[in-house]
Amino acid sequence: MKEYKLSGWPELPPAYQRTAYQRMLHQMSQGFVPLTMLVRASGLGRDAVQHFLAQLSTRGVLIERTPPRAPLGAGMATRSMAWLRRTLRV
Template structure:
């Protein structure tokens, strides 16, 4: 999963001068943000967010990276897998 961050503030055309896009820019100006969070804060559909990210990439102000899973994330994912899937090691009580 990728995360996105701004390296600079872009000049936006009229089609992107809406609150939803400003919210995404604000989030990405604070640090790396996954696509799911951009979808939630903007309220836009996946295609619209991806088009906006492509515009930012073409403008040279978007930095992207692969999401690094933290040990806590791995523990939560393991717990979910064990709880819902019934697989994986179980702790003894």
């Protein structure tokens, strides 16, 4: 899943000067944010958020990345070790 971050603060046209868009800009100014978090923070629909991201991209102020995935079994090993530590405690 892609994540998004601002490389600079854009000048927004009047159609985007609403609280929902300001919230998204604030989130992205703090660091990389996935689309689902932007939808939740703004309260807008997924299509509206994607359209806004496209607008930011055409203005050249959006950085996109796809974070690397952790191996599937990585979390399983730490959970099983935690269970073992709890079991062996006296």
